Amino acid sequence: MKLLRFIFILICLISCIESKSAHLVGGEITYTCVGNNVYQIELIVYRDCNSTGAQLDNPASIGIFNGTTGVLVQNLQVNKGPTKSVPVNTGNPCLLAPPNVCTQYAEYSVLVSLPPSSQGYSIAYQRCCRNATITNINNPDDWGMTISARIPPNDNTCNNSPQWNNKPPIVLCSQENLSISSAAIDPDNDSLHYKLCEIYHGGGKSNQQGSLNSPKPNPPGPPPYSVVPFNQSNTPANPIPGTPPISINGQTGIISGKLSVTGQYVVVICVEEWRNGMLLNTIRRDYQFNVTSCQASIWADIISEVDDPTQLCIGTTVPFSQNSFNATFYHWDFGDPNSSSDTSNLPNPTFTFNDTGVYTVTLIANPGWPCADTDQVDFHIYPPINANFQYLGDVCSDKQNFIFTPNGNWYPDKTIEWTFGTSLTDANIYKFSGEFPPPITFTQAGNYPVSLLIKSKACEETFIDTIKVYDRPNIQNDFNGIIGCEPFTFLFDAKATSSTPLNYYWEFGDGNSSILDIPFHTYTKPGIYNVKLMAWTTTGCIDTINKDYPGAIVVNPRPVMPFSVSPLKVNIYKPEIAVNTSGIDPNEVFYFDMGDSTIYTQQDFFLHKYKDTGFFKIMRIAVNEFDCWDTLSQIVRVDPVMNIWSPNTFTPDGDNINDTFRPVVTGFNSYKLAILDRWGKIVFESNDPYEEWNGQVQNLGPQCPQGVYSWRLFILDFANSAIEKHGTIILYR
Incomplete structure (x- = not known):
């Protein structure tokens, strides 16, 4: 890419275009016939957006007068449309407008x-002040603006006024040859003639709202209109000094000349x-041009392959x-x-070669x-x-031997570079130059980036993919010598590893199986079991491991020694029972716990x-x-014997001696x-067997x-047999 040419820009507005209290920049009126003598009137009003003066009118007063x-x-x-900004341009694509010049406008339809x-x-609209x-005019803030158009007499064909092609430039550059189009088109193909015209005055500074001498006449005044006088050095045909002076081509509407001054100048284009x-109509564009010094600054810059790879x-x-x-304009030649x-x-x-x-x-x-x-x-x-690659090989870490093959489009001048992993120790070869590297083996299981770089002509491309190497699955546990007593529950954990x-x-x-990784299993019978x-x-x-564990599980029997107790229910008067057991294995050790802290050891009857x-x-x-233990149990009930003792007399006199009565019952x-x-x-x-009668009614009454x-x-009783007893008691006071 070439070294860019840069011309430093120094654009300074002269002090005369600082914002003031006034706001008016200009305006124009056109109309279009929409049929049956219905006209769409279009008013555009321009204002200085840096101004602290009044905003654009809303609504605007447009007057229609008898033409004679x-x-x-x-x-x-007429209500105001959206406020817009005039595009920042100078009418010359080689020149830059100052950054602090701003003109707004609104359309009224x-x-x-x-x-x-x-x-x-x-048709007329009036506004003050400039x-x-x-x-180029004396006491400019005392003067207002009138813009007008005319509908011709006997307009049976419903005339259309000329229509401006574009908005006026926001700035004219001093000491530059001007070539600015102010052309219009006519929808009726009437002949158009362009000239620079007098400035029409309108409005004033009166505080009487709506009067003809107020800032916003409502309605505007009728023609004819007062002419704003130029100062001594300017005329309607020469509104801005220059060498050659400013002029407009009557046929094309092109404004030309070379301005020799800076400042703000009112120009009316008719x-x-x-x-x-026959002259049917004249439309007017009343506009304030900002004339300032401009600097040319432009360069062409193609975004190259270096700028954008x-x-x-x-x-x-x-x-x-x-x-x-x-x-502003471009011309490409693709060579x-x-x-x-x-x-x-x-x-x-976009171009296709x-x-x-x-x-x-x-x-x-x-x-x-x-420029x-x-x-x-x-x-x-x-x-x-x-660029891409293919590879063959086994992803199991104990095999591998990956064969890599590059794919892509290249010319005979190509160079190919390979990188395997991220460090010298990741594989048997870290870097290789050439189309076909030797078999590659990575040092251990893991994910390894493989990079392929292909250079051909001016092209360069890198392709990266990840090779995954896996450990072969392995079972580390060896089930051997596992002994238990029936029923025997064991947790089978193969302690397997796999990527x-x-x-x-x-x-x-024992005829049972499971697909769980770590299952529990219960053996219900004694025996030797192969797993x-x-x-x-x-x-x-991808691999399959088959493991056989002969005699892995030994399940031994538990002692079998039934016993009997007779009787299972006695009373406290006769509390004796007999315990008898059978089927005693001489190698078994046993004892009886009677539930009352009494132990009998190795006795088959007692x-x-x-x-x-x-x-x-x-x-x-x-x-x-086999050190397998077992327990059996039975429940014995020792009942108390039912007895009733009842006194025959009590004396509830409060001396705490024989003051209450109750029968005493056991069993x-x-x-x-x-x-x-x-x-x-x-x-x-x-x-309540423990509640006693105190000689009062229900123990609470008289x-x-x-x-x-x-x-x-x-x-x-303890056998749930019903028993009813009767007796008498003497209450003695």
Whole structure:
């Protein structure tokens, strides 16, 4: 890429275009017939966006007057459209506009029906005031603006006014040859003539709102309009000094000249509409031009393969782009001698070359202008390499021997570089130059990047893929000498290792199997069991392992020694039982735990007496020659004997001696006591065998009188047999 040419830019606005309180920059009115003498009137008003003055009118007042008498026909109130900015340009693609110049505008559009009139119509809009810094009129902020158009008399064909082709430039450059188009088109193909015109005044500074001398006349005043006088050195035809002076071509609307001053200048451009030798209408563009010193700065810049490597070796169809500075127009020449259409005027074109090779591409920025600049860059037009590789070999770490083969598009001048892994110790060869490297073996299981670099012509491409090496699956556990007692539960853990998931199939030797990796299994019968395991992988290093473990599991029997107890239920008066066991193996050791802290060892028959009532668990514990133990148990119940003792007299006098009464009962499950007076009325009852009668009604009411009372006791003994007892008690006070 060529060394860019840079011209330092120094653009300074003169002090006269600093923002002031006034805001008006200019305006224009046009109209279009939409049919049946309905006209769409378009008003554009320009303002200085750096100004602190009034904003654009909303609404704007547009007056329609009788074309001869000036009588107001309609006063239209038209809403403002969006505020927009005039594009920053100088009318010359070689020149830069100052950065602090800004002009806004808004469009006002309205439909109005105007029947044909023998006197025609005048259309006008007025606004005050202009910027105080304008140079070519005296006391500029005292003057306003009138812009107008005319609908011709007897307009039976519904005329269209000329339409401006573009917005005016925001800046005119001093000491530069101007060539600025102010052309318009006429929808009716009428003849157009261009000239520089007088400035029309409108509005004023009166505080009387809406009056003709106010800033916003509403309605605007009728024609004829006052002319704003130029200062002594300027005229309507020569509004801005220059050598040669500014002028406009009457046929083309091109403004030319070379301005010799800086400042702000009002210029009115008129377009006359002629048909069959008659003047139908004149539209006016009243506009304030900012004239300042401009500096030329432009360069052409093609984005090359160095700037954007993705452009390199992408085939014969190439999208071109550029990063030119201050360029408006472009001309590309792609340097293809086999093509007659190898040029383009697009900013960023795409071109297809007829063949591969090296081509010199040329870009001219702003061709045909004095500031045109050229850039030339060589492009290498070759197909993409599309580098990749294939490999053969075993991914298991104990085999490998990978054979690598490169793929892609290259020319005989190619160079190929290989890199295996990320360090010298990752493989038997770290780097290799050539098309076919020798067999490659990586030092251990893991993921290894393999890089292929292919260079051919000016093309260079790298392809990287990952080679995965896996450990072969391995079973480390050796099931041997595992002994237990029936029923025997064992956790089978093969302690297997594998780089990828393992599948399992266990056979436990007793007709049962499992596909779990670490299963529990219970052997229910004594015996010697052969265990088999098959483990296999389906990804990575694909392998199957078969393991046989003969006699891996030995399950020994437990002692078999039944015993009997007779009887299983006794009472405390006769608490003796007999214990008898059979089938004793002489190699077995056993003992009985009677549940009352009594132990009998190696006795196959014995008698035992309990000393208390209750339930007693008799346990037989035995250990055989295989150190397998077993327990059996039975429950014995020793019942208390049911007895009832009842006093016959009590004296509830509060001396704490024989103050209460209750029957004392032993050997029962359920208890209910009722005490009745001589008339059979219950004076006390309770289900609590320990609750005593204190001689009061229900132990809480009034004292019962001295006398003989009967009691009834209902109980269930330990055999749940119902027993009812009766008696009497003397209450003595």
